[in-house]
Amino acid sequence: MEIIELEPQILANRRGVAFPVVHRGTTVEYVITLAALEACFWLESRADDARILKRFNDxxxxxxxxxxxxxxxxxxxxxxxxxxxxxxP
Structure with missing residues (x-):
């Protein structure tokens, strides 16, 4: 499976982090919601951009x-x- 990773970006509405991946010649845009990062990756609510990207990268x-x-x-x-x-479940 060929995967090329690109830089993640916080969405303009601050509801998630977008991270595009090129898979088999097609760009797939994934978004993980901030709610998921808060609940599963220990992101503090109202975190700044640097903290959001750190938790995403972690x-x-x-x-x-x-x-x-x-x-x-x-x-x-x-x-x-x-x-x-x-x-x-």
């Missing part, structure tokens, strides 16, 4: 693994990861 391996599983199950060009994606 949890990136887990975030990416969940994102890749979602892409394989449901191919798309944009996927949003929410708290439900990280909570086990």
């Amino acid at each position: 949890g990136y391996r887990r975030i990416r693994a969940i994102a890749e599983r979602r892409l394989l199950a449901h191919p798309a060009t944009r996927l949003e990861l929410t708290l439900e994606d990280f909570v086990r």
Whole structure:
């Protein structure tokens, strides 16, 4: 699986972090919500941009693994990861 990683960016509405990945020649835009980062990655509410990106980077391996599983199950060009994606039933 060819994967090229690009820099994550905080969404303009501050509701999440977007991180595009090139997969098989197609750019897939993933978004993880701040609610998911707060609940699963110890992000403080009302954190500044630097802290948000730090928490995202700290949890990136887990975030990416969940994102890749979602892409394989449901191919798309944009996927949003929410708290439900990280909570086990």
